[in-house]
Amino acid sequence: MLTFRLALKNILGAGLRTWLNVIVLSIAFVAIIGLQGIYQGMNRQALDAMTKMELGSGQFWHPEYDPYDPLSLEDSHGTIPENLKPIIAAGSATPILITPGTIYPNGRIQTITLKGIPPEQSIVGIPSKELKSNEDLPVVIGKRMAESAGLSKEDYITVRWRDANGTFDAADARIVGTFETIVQSADKGVFWLPLDKVQSMLEMPGQATLVVRGQDLTEPTEAGAWTFRDLHYLTRELRDLVQSKSIGGSIMFAMLLAMALLAIFDTQVLSLWRRRQEMGTMMALGMTRGMLIRLFTLEGAMHAVFAILLGAVYGIPLLTAFAKSGVGMPGSYDDFGIALGKTLYPSYGIGLVVVVTIIVFFAVTIVSYLPTRKIAKLEPTDALRGRMS
Amino acid sequence: MQNSSLIEIKDLLKSYPMGKGQFIALQDINLTFQEGEFAGLVGPSGSGKTTLLNIVGSLDSPTQGETTVLGKRISQLSQKEAAALRNHYIGFIFQTYNLLPVYNVYENVKLPLLLLKNLSSQEMDKMIRQALDWVGLTDKIKSKPAQLSGGECQRVAVARAMVKKPKIVLADEPTANLDAANSHNILQMMEQLNRELKTTFIFATHDEKVIKYLRRQISLNDGRVVADDIVQA
Numbered sequence: 001m002l003t004f005r006l007a008l009k010n011i012l013g014a015g016l017r018t019w020l021n022v023i024v025l026s027i028a029f030v031a032i033i034g035l036q037g038i039y040q041g042m043n044r045q046a047l048d049a050m051t052k053m054e055l056g057s058g059q060f061w062h063p064e065y066d067p068y069d070p071l072s073l074e075d076s077h078g079t080i081p082e083n084l085k086p087i088i089a090a091g092s093a094t095p096i097l098i099t100p101g102t103i104y105p106n107g108r109i110q111t112i113t114l115k116g117i118p119p120e121q122s123i124v125g126i127p128s129k130e131l132k133s134n135e136d137l138p139v140v141i142g143k144r145m146a147e148s149a150g151l152s153k154e155d156y157i158t159v160r161w162r163d164a165n166g167t168f169d170a171a172d173a174r175i176v177g178t179f180e181t182i183v184q185s186a187d188k189g190v191f192w193l194p195l196d197k198v199q200s201m202l203e204m205p206g207q208a209t210l211v212v213r214g215q216d217l218t219e220p221t222e223a224g225a226w227t228f229r230d231l232h233y234l235t236r237e238l239r240d241l242v243q244s245k246s247i248g249g250s251i252m253f254a255m256l257l258a259m260a261l262l263a264i265f266d267t268q269v270l271s272l273w274r275r276r277q278e279m280g281t282m283m284a285l286g287m288t289r290g291m292l293i294r295l296f297t298l299e300g301a302m303h304a305v306f307a308i309l310l311g312a313v314y315g316i317p318l319l320t321a322f323a324k325s326g327v328g329m330p331g332s333y334d335d336f337g338i339a340l341g342k343t344l345y346p347s348y349g350i351g352l353v354v355v356v357t358i359i360v361f362f363a364v365t366i367v368s369y370l371p372t373r374k375i376a377k378l379e380p381t382d383a384l385r386g387r388m389s
Numbered sequence: 390m391q392n393s394s395l396i397e398i399k400d401l402l403k404s405y406p407m408g409k410g411q412f413i414a415l416q417d418i419n420l421t422f423q424e425g426e427f428a429g430l431v432g433p434s435g436s437g438k439t440t441l442l443n444i445v446g447s448l449d450s451p452t453q454g455e456t457t458v459l460g461k462r463i464s465q466l467s468q469k470e471a472a473a474l475r476n477h478y479i480g481f482i483f484q485t486y487n488l489l490p491v492y493n494v495y496e497n498v499k500l501p502l503l504l505l506k507n508l509s510s511q512e513m514d515k516m517i518r519q520a521l522d523w524v525g526l527t528d529k530i531k532s533k534p535a536q537l538s539g540g541e542c543q544r545v546a547v548a549r550a551m552v553k554k555p556k557i558v559l560a561d562e563p564t565a566n567l568d569a570a571n572s573h574n575i576l577q578m579m580e581q582l583n584r585e586l587k588t589t590f591i592f593a594t595h596d597e598k599v600i601k602y603l604r605r606q607i608s609l610n611d612g613r614v615v616a617d618d619i620v621q622a
Contacts, residue, residue: 002503013491281487284448285549286476286504288469380448384483 003291007298011306014271018303021267025260025307025364030315032253033356037319037346038327039246044347046182046238047231053125053183055234056093056212060084060226065098065209073100073113074162077207081224084211092217094121095208097198101161101191105149112145112189114161116198116208123214126186130177131194137173138194142187143180151175159191164203171201182341257360260307261367268300268371279375280383293372300368304361319348395556395589396422396445400454403440403612414440415612418454422591424556427583429592431600432609438593439561441609445591446479446559447471459556476504480550480588484562486542488534488549494521495530498548505553520552524578540571547575551582561593572598 011018051057064076080088080095087093097116102109117124119131131138137159146152153175160170173191181187199205213221213228220228272279279292287295326343401418404411415437422428430438443449444456447463448471456463459478466474475481480501488497498520502513521527524544534542543563550558560579564572580602583590592599600606608616 002506005503009496010491277485277487278489281481281483281489282500283472284446284475284481284483284487285501286472288472290469381443384448384487 003294003298007295007302010295011299011302017267018306021260021263021303022306022310024263025303025360026311026315028253028256028260029307029311029356029360030318031256032360033311033315033348033353034319034322034346035249035253036246036352036356037323037348038344039242039249040349040352041323041345041347042245043239043242045341045345046242047235049182049341050185050235050238051215051231053181054186054212055231056123057215057217058213058228058230059234060093060211060213060221060223060228062209063225063227070100073098073209077202077204077209078226079206080208080211081226083222083224084226087213087217087221088211091122092214093211094118094123094214095195095211096124097195097202097204097207098209099161099198099202101159103149103157103159103191105151105157110149110189112159112191114159114191114193114198114201116193116195118195123212124186125181125183126192127177127179128192131192133174133176135174135176137171137197138176139173140177140179140192141175142190143178144184144187145190146175146178148188153178161201163201169201257363261363264300264303264364265367265371267303268296268368271299272296272371272374276383276386279378280380280385283378283380283383289375289378292375292378293369296372296375297365297369300372301361301365303368304364307364308357308360319346322346323348394421394457395424395426395459396420396591397457398441398445398454399456401441401444401451401456402453403437403444403449404452413612415444415451417613420607420614420617422557422589424589425583425587426589426591426605427580427603428590428605428607429594429599429603430607430609431594431603432615433595435611436609437612438595438609440612442559442561442591442593445557446481447474476501477553478556480553480555480558482543482546482550482558482560482563484565486534486539486546486566488542488545490534493531493533494526494537494545494548497534497545498552501549501553516552516554517548520548523551523582524548538571539566540568540574543567543571543575544578547579547582551586551588554586555588557589557591559591559593562596563592564594564596564599569598572596576602 062076062078064072066072066076077097084093088095094117099114101112101114103112117128119128121128126140128140130140141151149157151157155175156172157175158170159173160168162168199207282292323346326345329342329344398418398420401415403415404413418441430441432438440449444451444463445458447458447466450464458474461474489500492500495517498517499513502508502516518527521530524547526541526544526548529537529541534545537545564575567575576599579590582588592603594600604620606618606620607614
């Protein structure tokens with residue numbers, strides 16, 4: 001308690017020097033939480049959008065299905081397992097049949113993916129109800145797909161595919177609806193068609209490539225040879241991407257924090273140098289070296305306490321406003337391949353604030369302690385003469 | 390206490406490494422001090438006054454020989470034991486006052502009491518006000534050292550040394566930065582405290598103003614005691 005009171009008095013007595021350090025450190029503290037909040041928000045927002053748009057609470061995959069191997073797509077389909085049929089019938093899962101196809105917009109060839117989906121389903125976030133059309137081959141596409149192929153609602157487009165026998169076939173499809181989504185994998189290069197039409201086109205009745213499980217189901221369902229892929233597996237790329245961005249961002253925080261820590265280290269070194277006689281006096285009054293080390297370390301560590309308090313004063317309203325208004329994302333960000341949308345809403349969890357607070361506090365304490373190790377060798381007589389032993 | 394003397398110095402030698410050899414700062418020192426003495430180590434600069442004062446104050450240790458203060462052998466004290474000895478029984482007064490600039494007068498005087506740890510706030514307050522009353526600074530308790538004159542700073546330093554009523558006060562050139570009037574005020578005050586509280590005062594000085602007040606003069610030259618005289622009042 002004595003050391004604490006003395007340290008508090010000393011640090012407040014140092015005036016402007018203390019407050020400059022505190023301000024720099026508080027900026028680093030708030031910036032770290034702010035930037036980490038952006039990455040957490042990015043992760044949460046993208047995960048939320050992907051879950052609602054196409055992942056559900058997980059997917060059952062045909063054993064041959066490999067989303068990274070388009071050449072195997074034509075073979076990765078099969079009869080929907082019997083165990084999954086009841087949950088599909090109950091509206092808690094929806095089958096999707098996927099096959100490669102080709103369109104010819106404006107006289108050029110464009111490879112696409114045809115995805116058959118039941119029009120009445122409500123698990124995948126596309127407007128599939130628009131597929132309940134009288135058209136021979138109704139199609140729903142996303143805005144990106146529409147832009148890249150120069151298509152709009154009511155347009156006809158020739159679609160070519162290969163059926164189960166390997167025979168090429170073609171038909172004119174009509175765009176019956178368009179939708180906007182931040183999830184590019186449900187939009188770019190994808191034609192959504194009624195499942196029964198696709199099964200008929202491919203001559204694969206009752207078959208699917210995968211089954212998306214609804215968010216109301218959490219218990220595992222036996223699906224025979226089909227593999228259940230949970231959200232952790234399905235979002236691994238997103239997490240890797242956000243993590244790599246986060247690591248890149250961490251370098252910036254590290255630099256920011258290092259600058260603040262350097263200022264504190266410098267202050268500590270200067271303080272030890274300027275206050276040698278004071279240390280000698282303290283020793284003459286009966287203070288031990290250990291008490292002096294604790295006193296000076298605590299003085300340094302108090303910079304962190306003040307910085308955290310100051311950061312809270314302006315950081316809480318600032319970051320709250322930031323989280324409410326969000327950050328406008330540039331158009332080019334859409335090409336990045338991550339479901340962010342036009343506005344990114346940062347997310348500041350308690351865990352993030354606690355972890356950053358602990359990191360800042362311990363980093364400052366360690367940096368404050370390092371120069372004080374000199375005190376361990378300090379002779380009182382040297383200190384009183386203003387010398388360092 | 391094991392010895393009847395407050396301080397006993399026997400065959401003291403203090404040397405420092407200097408180049409390839411040794412610099413002898415003190416040698417053949419044999420002295421004893423009793424309770425209530427008002428003594429001074431007198432001699433020119435470099436004679437070893439401050440070194441001897443530092444050894445008596447357990448801030449330094451002898452190279453050879455023995456220095457026993459209040460029954461404790463300085464050379465055998467650990468760093469913590471030496472700090473405890475200073476904390477409980479020894480007060481220091483320095484030439485440059487050595488007041489802590491961020492603390493006010495009251496807080497500077499309070500510091501040795503905080504280190505004692507076993508005093509209540511009320512006891513400390515009473516002791517501080519008494520010490521400030523001795524030195525006539527009760528009206529300046531909120532002032533910072535930068536707002537005080539040199540004489541006032543040294544009076545604060547005296548109050549800080551005396552507040553815990555130590556057995557021994559060691560004063561190193563206490564008047565070197567003071568004018569004649571202030572020097573006399575400070576010395577009269579210390580002499581009065583010495584008489585009233587039976588505190589042993591040992592000065593290191595070459596200031597004639599101080600020497601006039603001493604009741605015992607120990608003259609040092611080149612690290613040796615050349616005279617040890619009791620001065621009749």
